[in-house]
Amino acid sequence: MRVVIADDSGLFREGLAVLLERANFVVSGLAGDGRTLARLIESDPPEAVIMDIRMPPTYTVEGLELAVRLRREHPSVAVLLLSNHVEAHHAVDLFGQTPHKIGYLLKDRVGAVEELADALRRIALGQIVLDPAVVSLLVSRPRPPGPLTRLSPREREVLALVAEGRSNQGIADRLGLTPKTVEGHLRGIFGKLGLADDVADNRRVLAVLRHLRG
Known part of the structure; x- marks a missing residue:
């Protein structure tokens, strides 16, 4: 996979480039600013x-x-935001406008290059990847009355883990549930959010977006 790294710290971007190349990525460019x-x-x-x-x-x-x-302008290019900062309001806008091929991780919580590599591969496939700290902040925001308020505490936990990009098995492992139980919670979430079986878009993505916008 060809990757471009943009960060104002030359030491950080050069070091990250070395690590990614060791993980079999091709770093095709480095940038210190947006232009x-x-x-x-x-x-x-x-x-x-x-x-x-x-x-x-x-x-x-x-x-x-x-x-x-x-x-x-370049919908085929996946974007992974890697930062020390959580910008919840602007992040919601970004994920709302482009509900695929996008990720948001915090630098100090990425413990190994394998985690970063996995996130890159997942967003390149069209998934959303969110850092648990970002999800936690968004979950804790005050919400006006709406469909999300009808979710049970367990359903909120499941939806937050979906927002982190976890599979049904990953959610089951994290919460000590069976995959079948997770599927049941997801059906309940989709039903309460009004996401029908025949909806054209991915219901997991739509549920996450409603969760973030809520």
Whole structure:
């Protein structure tokens, strides 16, 4: 898989490039700012981009704004936000507009390159990958009355794990349930959120998006 890395820290991006190449990725470009990243993608789009949220010149949400643009203009390029910061409001906007091929992980919680490699492969396949800390923050936000308020505490736990990109088996292992029980909880979640069996889009993705927007 061809990957471009964008981070304002030269030491971080060079070190990450070495680790990914050892994991059999091809690092086709490095960028220290959004403009350089945009040029790299325009000239030779990779399969995935790893980028920080806070980048020059203002170090606020340039990365998030660029991620929205990249997903709109280059839908085949997966985007993994790798940052020290949680920007919940802007993240919800990003995931709401591009509900696939997108991930958001915190740097200090990625314990090994294998975790990062797994996230890259999953978003390249069209999945959403969220850091548990990001999910926790979004889950704890006050919510207005709506379908999400009808979910039971266990259903909320299951949906939060879906938002992290876990499979039914992964959810079962995490909560000490059987896969069949997880399937039952998911049916209940889909029903309460009004996601019919014949809906054209992936119901897991739609459920996650409602969870985030709620």
